[in-house]
Amino acid sequence: MSLRIGVVQFPGTNCELDVSWAIEELGADAEMLWHADATVRGVDALVVPGGFAHGDYLRTGAIARFSPVMEAVSEFAAAGGPVVGICNGFQVLTEAGLLPGALQKNVGLTFVCDTVEIRVETAASVLTGLATPGAVLRIPINHFEGNYVCDADTLRQLRDEDRVVFRYVRNPNGSLDDIAGIANVGGNVVGLMPHPERASDALLGSADGVVLLRSLLAAAADTRTRLSA
Amino acid sequence: MNRYEVRIDVAHLPGVLDPQGATVERALPALGYENVSDVSIAKTIRLVLDAPSVDAARAQVDEMCRRLLANPVIEQYTISLEEVSAP
Numbered sequence: 001m002s003l004r005i006g007v008v009q010f011p012g013t014n015c016e017l018d019v020s021w022a023i024e025e026l027g028a029d030a031e032m033l034w035h036a037d038a039t040v041r042g043v044d045a046l047v048v049p050g051g052f053a054h055g056d057y058l059r060t061g062a063i064a065r066f067s068p069v070m071e072a073v074s075e076f077a078a079a080g081g082p083v084v085g086i087c088n089g090f091q092v093l094t095e096a097g098l099l100p101g102a103l104q105k106n107v108g109l110t111f112v113c114d115t116v117e118i119r120v121e122t123a124a125s126v127l128t129g130l131a132t133p134g135a136v137l138r139i140p141i142n143h144f145e146g147n148y149v150c151d152a153d154t155l156r157q158l159r160d161e162d163r164v165v166f167r168y169v170r171n172p173n174g175s176l177d178d179i180a181g182i183a184n185v186g187g188n189v190v191g192l193m194p195h196p197e198r199a200s201d202a203l204l205g206s207a208d209g210v211v212l213l214r215s216l217l218a219a220a221a222d223t224r225t226r227l228s229a
Numbered sequence: 230m231n232r233y234e235v236r237i238d239v240a241h242l243p244g245v246l247d248p249q250g251a252t253v254e255r256a257l258p259a260l261g262y263e264n265v266s267d268v269s270i271a272k273t274i275r276l277v278l279d280a281p282s283v284d285a286a287r288a289q290v291d292e293m294c295r296r297l298l299a300n301p302v303i304e305q306y307t308i309s310l311e312e313v314s315a316p
Contacts, residue, residue: 058297058298059300062297062300066297094302095300100302101302102300102302102303104245104246104248104303105248105249106248107246107248107251108248108252109248109249109252147246147248149245149246149302149303150302151302174246174248
């Protein structure tokens with residue numbers, strides 16, 4: 001049976017179809033999970049895609065974290081299941097406490113829509129298992145609140161525990177330590193501002209995101225084996 | 230049961246960059262206001278709360294701030310309450 005990747009959809013999410021398309025191009029099944037459902041239906045991995053969940057009211061991700069599906073997402077993550085938050089999904093995961101720190105408005109208050117270079121800093125995450133540390137990928141970003149911040153202790157932990165997954169080659173938004181993506185302690189929850197699904201085919205201008213999505217599918221396959229063992 | 234009008238000011242934690250404040254601070258001298266510094270932009274949330282006492286009201290508002298209204302990673306908040314005539 002094909003791998004099943006859950007794609008979480010909040011009111012205001014707008015990248016769910018792009019993510020689903022990219023996943024299905026790689027041979028897995030994408031399954032939409034509605035935010036009001038309190039289950040992730042036994043999928044093998046989860047993606048929280050980009051957009052403006054609940055209109056970004058109050059703060060980005062602040063309302064989304066209380067959606068019923070998020071409890072199921074947290075349980076799935078606690079069991080070691082692969083969870084990737086892209087852009088607004090990253091913001092949701094920080095608000096939900098699944099990843100440390102926060103994302104605030106870009107330095108200079110500019111919305112940034114561009115294809116940027118990011119460096120893979122570790123292969124010890126569900127999104128980079130097949131990638132080569134040091135590799136530079138061209139991936140689009142598209143955000144107003146992508147400026148990663150955390151306190152000094154958290155930053156030290158992220159560095160010491162090899163949890164900075166991606167850094168920008170040229171910092172586009174003021175992010176602390178050029179951080180573009182981070183992982184939790186287990187490496188199974190990853191958040192990043194760049195959109196790998198928008199770099200999943202040469203026709204889109206870059207296929208550099210494919211290695212990341214393939215890594216996620218490999219992690220999903222491991223999860224299925226482990227959970228069914 | 231008493232009724233309280235509550236005002237919550239949510240501001241950036243000291244040391245956390247405030248991009249909106251920084252932008253406004255750069256814009257003011259362009260209008261000739263050269264003597265302005267330390268601009269910060271905060272958010273005000275107003276609500277009405279029914280609670281048995283001012284302490285209970287303050288405790289609940291504090292909890293709501295920690296759980297939803299502010300993000301303690303980057304924000305701090307101050308709460309002011311005023312008792313108003315009950316419904």
